[in-house]
Amino acid sequence: MLKLPVYLDNNATTPMDPRVLEAMIPYFTEHFGNAASRNHPFGWEAEEAVDYAREQVARLIGADPKEIIFTSGATEADNLALKGVYEMYASRGNHIISATTEHKAVLDTCKHIEKLGGEVTYLEVKGNGLLDLKELEAAMRPTTILVSIMYANNEIGVIQPIKQISAIAKKYGALLFTDATQAVGKIPVDVNKDGIDLMAFTGHKMYGPKGVGALYVRRKNPRVKVTAQMDGGGHERSMRSGTLNVPGIVGFGKACELCKLDMEKDTENISKLRDKLEASLLKLEEAYVNGSTEHRLPHVSNISFKYVEGEGLMMGFNKNIAVSSGSACTSASLEPSYVLKALGLGDDLAHSSLRFGLGRFTTEEQIDYTIDQVSTTVLKLREMSPLWEMWKEGIDLEKIEWAAH
């Protein structure tokens, strides 16, 4: 029996794996110690658990455990990386390069840095969502201290060529920071092979708990340091003070271990289901995938269904299927997705998009149900859409003078 509602919004957050919860439970009650209490068994237990988790996290990304700074999540890690590098390397320069399709946690932090006197270049992306490496190289300056490019995009799943981006940053003596929130745990990410100096990621996008994430900070070749943005007891090698969230960290560690263990199997299952979903929905007329399908996370599909509006479309099934839309109506701003617009999509196509984010627990039955529900609703709404009717009559919608609204 299919259990409703179906969850296909795994880019927003993932359900926690029961094995993760099991690992966490003793650290709420029995082993409740403060990992910084160095002089009694309660503290020792907590510290040992954190050390073990740090190894699990490090192993997933090919890092040394000492290079993992635990934070409250990816947003904090983004802030720490950007502001921390800006402050620490102020004597070397004040220029940061980022991109227009970055997550708000990066873009808004960059804007904050601009207010502090920093200079930020926001590179545009190509129609497939990928960065133009020539443009990146052209943007490098002697004062560039940091290149901040996400590993994979949250809306369209497009994976940037981080290794090549890193090579360009290195050539000009800049550090590479990547927000890898959507990528870590889903695809192989190796900080050494990819040449990453700093990397943000979080537990709740990989079947771990919310409220815990990490910033990877390279210790060798080069040794990277960031100025703390949270002052206090000097935790996390003085880069992030605050009593460690021991149960959260234990869960994050376990989640990383499971992702490493199950990655191959998960990827195979999920990408098969994603491809089935996508192929079936693309059988509808005037349906288009947004972003590169070649360089893309295995669990994401972002599709525009022309001539139907995303929020109206979701309303047809959102009691039973959870997805998200780039439509303006889902946000208070009334602006459609800036990521889709950055790909060069017209507002009309951006308004017509749905993002499907599959996960470890997605089943074929759920996908079959989703294909049926989405297809039916698209057809129903097109029957109701004046744009669909006009398009069918061969009217060029571009040539119509729409009343300003």
Place this chain on the structure above:
Amino acid sequence: MAYSDKVIDHYQNPKNVGTLDKSKKNVGTGLVGAPECGDVMRLQIEVDDETGMIKDAKFKTFGCGSAIASSSLATEWLKGKSVDDALKIDNMDIVEELNLPPVKIHCSVLAEDAIKSAINDYRIKNGLEKIKFEESLVH
């Protein structure tokens, strides 16, 4: 955002979806909104030549659930009204009836604009002067 039961009902069972023959002299068509804004409404009225009453109304809408519900409700209200009475339909009546939240008020404004635009189209076709309306406040 949670929708009101009335919005959900209009969305699931929209009234008067369809197309009237716009070449007919007694049919007025209003097409408002823009694809870039995420909502386009087309509302049509068919006026009885003898009685001057609106005998049929149809809509098609590209937009969110509230936009669809607003236009569906508008067609229901239009049927059986005289053209003059139809002009009295105010967007706030739609807001009230459908319990629209502030962020969706523009959907009701669009429906009111569509009504006025359809009526003007009908008037022009029948040799009457186009009515000038004050600019809607929420645009």
